Amino acid sequence: MREPAAIIGVGCTRVGEHWESSVLDLAVEACLRALEDAGNPPVRALYVGNAASEILNEQGNLAALLADVLALEGVKAVEVRAGDASGALAFHQACLDVAAHGPGEGAVLACGVEKMTDVLAPEVERVGMLFEDARCTFHSGITIPGLCALLTRLYMDAFGPSYEDIVLFAVNDHRNAVNNPCAQYPFPIKPETIMGSPIVADPIRLFDTPGIGDGAAAAVLCAPEEAPKLSDTPVVVRASEVASGRMNFCEREDMFSIGSLRAAAKRALEAAGVSIKDVSFFEVHNTTSVVGILALEELGLAERGEGWRLVKEERIAIGADWPVNTMGGLKGRGHPWGATGLYQIVEATWQLRGEAGKNQVEGAQVGLTHNMSGLGSLSCVHILARGR
Amino acid sequence: MKPLRPVGIVGYGAYIPVYRIKASEIGRMWGNEGCGLPIVEKAVAGPDEDMTTIAYEAARYALARAGVSPREIGAVYIGSESKPYAVKPSGTIVAEALGAGSHLLAADYEFACKAGTEAFQTCIGLVGSGMVRYAMAIGADTAQGRPADDLEYTAASGGAAFVFGLKSKDTVAYVEGSCSYTTDTADFWRRAGQPYPRHFGRFTGEPAYFRHVITAAKMLMEELGLGPEDFDWVVFHQPNAKFPVKAAKKLGIPKEKLEPGLLVPIIGNTYSASSPLGLAATLDVAKPGDRILMVSYGSGAGSDAFSFIVQDAIEEKRPLAPPVRAFVQRKKYIDYATYVRFRGKLLR
Amino acid sequence: MGMGVPRFWREIPHKYRLMGSRCRRCGAVYHPRRPVCRRCGSRELEDVPLSGRGRLLAFTVIRRAPSDLDEYKPYIVGLVELEDGVRVLSQIVDCTPADLKPGMELEATPRRIRAHGPAGVIEYGYKFRPAIKWEPEGAEEGS
Numbered sequence: 001m002r003e004p005a006a007i008i009g010v011g012c013t014r015v016g017e018h019w020e021s022s023v024l025d026l027a028v029e030a031c032l033r034a035l036e037d038a039g040n041p042p043v044r045a046l047y048v049g050n051a052a053s054e055i056l057n058e059q060g061n062l063a064a065l066l067a068d069v070l071a072l073e074g075v076k077a078v079e080v081r082a083g084d085a086s087g088a089l090a091f092h093q094a095c096l097d098v099a100a101h102g103p104g105e106g107a108v109l110a111c112g113v114e115k116m117t118d119v120l121a122p123e124v125e126r127v128g129m130l131f132e133d134a135r136c137t138f139h140s141g142i143t144i145p146g147l148c149a150l151l152t153r154l155y156m157d158a159f160g161p162s163y164e165d166i167v168l169f170a171v172n173d174h175r176n177a178v179n180n181p182c183a184q185y186p187f188p189i190k191p192e193t194i195m196g197s198p199i200v201a202d203p204i205r206l207f208d209t210p211g212i213g214d215g216a217a218a219a220v221l222c223a224p225e226e227a228p229k230l231s232d233t234p235v236v237v238r239a240s241e242v243a244s245g246r247m248n249f250c251e252r253e254d255m256f257s258i259g260s261l262r263a264a265a266k267r268a269l270e271a272a273g274v275s276i277k278d279v280s281f282f283e284v285h286n287t288t289s290v291v292g293i294l295a296l297e298e299l300g301l302a303e304r305g306e307g308w309r310l311v312k313e314e315r316i317a318i319g320a321d322w323p324v325n326t327m328g329g330l331k332g333r334g335h336p337w338g339a340t341g342l343y344q345i346v347e348a349t350w351q352l353r354g355e356a357g358k359n360q361v362e363g364a365q366v367g368l369t370h371n372m373s374g375l376g377s378l379s380c381v382h383i384l385a386r387g388r
Numbered sequence: 389m390k391p392l393r394p395v396g397i398v399g400y401g402a403y404i405p406v407y408r409i410k411a412s413e414i415g416r417m418w419g420n421e422g423c424g425l426p427i428v429e430k431a432v433a434g435p436d437e438d439m440t441t442i443a444y445e446a447a448r449y450a451l452a453r454a455g456v457s458p459r460e461i462g463a464v465y466i467g468s469e470s471k472p473y474a475v476k477p478s479g480t481i482v483a484e485a486l487g488a489g490s491h492l493l494a495a496d497y498e499f500a501c502k503a504g505t506e507a508f509q510t511c512i513g514l515v516g517s518g519m520v521r522y523a524m525a526i527g528a529d530t531a532q533g534r535p536a537d538d539l540e541y542t543a544a545s546g547g548a549a550f551v552f553g554l555k556s557k558d559t560v561a562y563v564e565g566s567c568s569y570t571t572d573t574a575d576f577w578r579r580a581g582q583p584y585p586r587h588f589g590r591f592t593g594e595p596a597y598f599r600h601v602i603t604a605a606k607m608l609m610e611e612l613g614l615g616p617e618d619f620d621w622v623v624f625h626q627p628n629a630k631f632p633v634k635a636a637k638k639l640g641i642p643k644e645k646l647e648p649g650l651l652v653p654i655i656g657n658t659y660s661a662s663s664p665l666g667l668a669a670t671l672d673v674a675k676p677g678d679r680i681l682m683v684s685y686g687s688g689a690g691s692d693a694f695s696f697i698v699q700d701a702i703e704e705k706r707p708l709a710p711p712v713r714a715f716v717q718r719k720k721y722i723d724y725a726t727y728v729r730f731r732g733k734l735l736r
Numbered sequence: 737m738g739m740g741v742p743r744f745w746r747e748i749p750h751k752y753r754l755m756g757s758r759c760r761r762c763g764a765v766y767h768p769r770r771p772v773c774r775r776c777g778s779r780e781l782e783d784v785p786l787s788g789r790g791r792l793l794a795f796t797v798i799r800r801a802p803s804d805l806d807e808y809k810p811y812i813v814g815l816v817e818l819e820d821g822v823r824v825l826s827q828i829v830d831c832t833p834a835d836l837k838p839g840m841e842l843e844a845t846p847r848r849i850r851a852h853g854p855a856g857v858i859e860y861g862y863k864f865r866p867a868i869k870w871e872p873e874g875a876e877e878g879s
Contacts (some may be wrong), residue, residue, distance in 0.1 A: 122801060123802075125800060125803070129802060135747070135768040139825075140825040145800065146796050149811075154794050202776045202796050202799065206800075340766070406830040434829060434847075437847060438848060481752075484748060484749070485860070487753060720832075
């Protein structure tokens, strides 16, 4: 889908343990910030991405509730669920909505929210398994980190890196999180610290998995034609593509291939009329480090089996060849499931507006975000560009 | 007792869990440093095993030797005193797992350690009467021993399964005859809802085990016109290493005939599986024409006695599934802490 | 919380007997079951029991377990390639991680998957263990 929409406002909460905020409170905070940032335009529709509020927070039907609470009388309200791709999928739906209506019809609000700290960690682990094929996860007892562990073992055996090499992806995330006021872990981390943390599923260490946190992020969209009137710094959505893939990674002929990412990225680049070399920075979905590495390979930034070298040589740092996860990524900024996809949009918007502070990618013109459910059952790829 | 038509064993199978705990390790816990330990080591079910999974394993190996389709099984009876459900038969779970279909009888039996052989008797009756073509009897247990009690040294886990059918060239052994001696004797029991059994010490010897085993053996020999010298092998219920040896002596049967079936020193007392596993281990080495005496014992109390004659089919069917010794030799030792952890789960 | 009885009941034949799907048209075999063949698009697939034997491709040890399997941790989960060619995720039991090597032979064994508390139903299903080997005269150790 070509240039369906433009972003005229963004806002988010910090990612962390918000004991005093409910899932609704978080969504409200992010939405009000985004609306404020957009100059409070009239809103026609609201899309909410969330993975598991019924189970985690005993509150369902979030879009309808949020519309009510935000006093958006009579607006269209749609809840979007797709595990940890819910955020970008909600944003995608919002783009479609804008494209279907055109200018002068009002703005569309897209919000991703997740509150994961109302339950204990083993319960979070259990719920995460629901987003994969439960016939496999619930029978075998394999968790999401467990699936990443198998992939990590296979990758190490096939291509040679040590696990210390692999976790350098998380080190990059943390380095970038330092300058993100909304990050859950705004401090650098050494590989030794990761290697010294408890093992979650051999060989995956605790600090190679995203922390458990709460957060919400939101964006206000309008038709590209009217964006310059409504905002000084509009960001154009050049492409918004979604593709599914084989849910069980062990059913993929090439177990290292993330088919959904390949398909979505290809369509997105075509729709946007850019090649991968034109992209200034990437926000990828690193469930654990090995998945981030495989995403780089799938995007074509490195050959199969070479992605880890790209990371080791620090060629994904801000200022290097391929800046990746410029505001902290899933590990540094955090990963509240249904919100992550919108955090990526918000962060990409900051970059393209020149508002990324110390993490600014010089001359950023085009950004690519990749949000995924699990290990690739669904991928959403967005290509954003600086508005004219 | 004999059925109207002769009945034989079409296939047999065994299963013993991999874990072992040494009696000396249990003794270490309770201040008994190696004196008078009743056995060397016993088999312990893993944390995800129970009587049902053990019964299934033995059953599938029995089916492998039987060479019949699971859908031809007309009855599945499991004898056990460690049923995971007080109400819901494990027999249905095993039948489903075997793919036996739905046209069959199933139930679980309780008669302390002779529940498995009680199932033998029923299966012989069902087959011999023509009501079903094949009937499977399983003895399986994950016996619970109360901590610090004598029986904790020996209460163990295991299972053995036997597919019965009309005597034919495909049966590995046929039943020459059987009998049962039953009285109301409370030597060992477990009240409903209680996790561990109780027993009355030395009362479990003469008036219980020995009276029933010896009487049943003599009853059978008299009925069949046989003497102890007519048997090549003997299998008794094995609560410990001493009782079966003493019973053999009382009957005038030399100790060597007990040997293949005497598993208790290295796997413990597998309760309802005890004499069935002994029979399986004996069939693993017996030759066509051999006569086997098997006498079980179940507290409460009773003994089933059987005489089996081994047939030619044993030679070709024996290699179709692991012999008992394959399970005996497959072992991993655990310490008492691990044992408690594993055993605690079995009580859920 | 947890799986209700009907949900695990309808899975019983497939969990007890490790079943998959085979395409009647092109012969492709799948696990878990599928209604549409990925290879040829046919909608004529039948339930088939899969081979209970396979080899180990990779494994991990779950140390942070989901809430309903907490009591079993640490447990081994492996990726097993069956003789049919399908790959299956499964717990691996009766061994320690040190016993396992990629390529080794495993066989399916039915075990408790979980019990729904001390009073709830018990779910059974397949896991894998190192294959038990034996010889006519003298048996080898199975693990």
